[in-house]
Amino acid sequence: MKVHEGSYVNGAWQPVTTAESVAVVNPATEEVIAHVAAGSAQDVDAAVRAARAAFPDWAATPPARRAARIAALRDAVAARADEIAATVTAELGAPPKLAQAVHVGLPVAVAGSYAELLATYPFEEKVGNSTVLMEPVGVVGAITPWNYPLHQIVAKVVPALAAGCTVVLKPAENTPLTALLFAQAVHESGLPAGVFNMVTGLGPVAGQALVEHEGVDMVSFTGSTAVGRRVGALAGGAVKRVALELGGKSASVLLPGADVAAAVRGSLANALSNSGQRCSALTRVLVHRDRYEEAVAVAAEALAGYVPGERLGPLVSAAQRDRVVGYIEKGIAEGARLVTGGPTPPLARGFYVSPTLFADVTPEMTIAQEEIFGPVVVFLRYEDEEDALRIANGTDYGLAGAVWGEPEAATAFARRMEAGQIDVNGGRFNALAPFGGYKRSGIGRELGAHGLTEYLHTKSLQF
Known part of the structure; x- marks a missing residue:
């Protein structure tokens, strides 16, 4: 049985501060197939501090260089396609064909779309006597669900990185093994230390600590409407930007x-x-x-x-x-x-x-x-x-x-x-069209140019 005892912080795997772990169960066999670390608020704090320290340099990195790193990340994920698909089948139960075509194929395509989008996205434009600038929000706390464990990570992390933000990811506790493989791909891609960080663990502990952390500028959450309300209330109370992709009854x-x-x-x-x-x-x-x-x-x-x-x-x-x-x-x-x-x-x-x-x-x-x-x-x-x-x-x-x-x-x-x-x-x-909902289905949009804009501030200079 696999045992993963650390979090990915500042470009390296670090031991967490607790002895607690989360069991990963294969839903087709009901067997425990792994344990992963249950990170604490202290582990989240270390990850946020690393992301905060890395932010200035990454924000100043030209879009073309950010695009190159994202393309390298896409390639690193694609190289692990078979391993990721098998892991999604093991921890989520997705049939193998679905795991390959959708759970791996879609996020690889989405990552590639952002590498291409950076070549044309208007980070600066003239509007009359003004210059309008699009600048990264800062440190993003990304909390992802278990139903599409890789796609939901990519749909948040990659546009945030493309925008020039740095990220702390808290993946779903049911499907953390796919997230670990993504972090390994990040490491192989050559992304600068601290630009991407990840803490596994429980939502009420690691997730809440991430939402409440004063060093986090924006929270992007996908999950149930009930939990989304809680996340929105906490983030809104701190006047943080929030993106919520919640439930549906289509x-x-x-x-x-x-x-x-x-x-x-x-x-x-x-x-x-x-x-x-x-x-x-x-x-x-x-x-x-x-x-x-x-x-x-x-x-x-x-x-x-x-x-x-x-x-x-x-x-x-x-x-x-x-x-x-x-x-x-x-x-x-x-x-x-x-x-x-x-x-x-x-x-x-x-x-x-x-x-x-x-x-x-x-x-x-x-x-x-x-x-x-x-x-x-x-x-x-x-x-x-x-x-x-x-x-x-x-x-x-x-x-x-x-x-x-x-x-x-x-x-x-x-x-x-x-x-x-x-x-x-x-x-x-x-995958280039905006995805998101009306009413209690959420706030904000993911994918394509609209998904990138979510992670940007707007500034105007008047001349």
């Missing part, structure tokens, strides 16, 4: 002109990817009453192909499995029609949940309002487009969505949805 709307079979299958592929453990999952499917039963039948047939242990991986932990099962039981209790799946474990071992489809769901039901974060999809009827829009927008969240139908009608409907990123007729994910 709707996929099938307009009357939609290809029902293609729309249903596309919605399910999105909703069940990563075992439904994604904040942008299209977990609410809205269908006109005249095509409703047809759509439910297509969904039931399609779900048969999502076999637990094969195409569908486990949930990350026993606690997450129990949470999702609790929502399934709540849906049954509130009167939704259970079409496929249910609360019974599909396998004797591992934190698996059967892909579950509910029909006859009404907008006020718990399973139609709260984020479940598992392989559970609910189908709702609507009467007309105004009713569909009311239902689609009728949650506290506004992260993502989808619309299917005649192109002009689908685009017009998408413009009226209260969400930050909407796919029209199966539009592909774009």
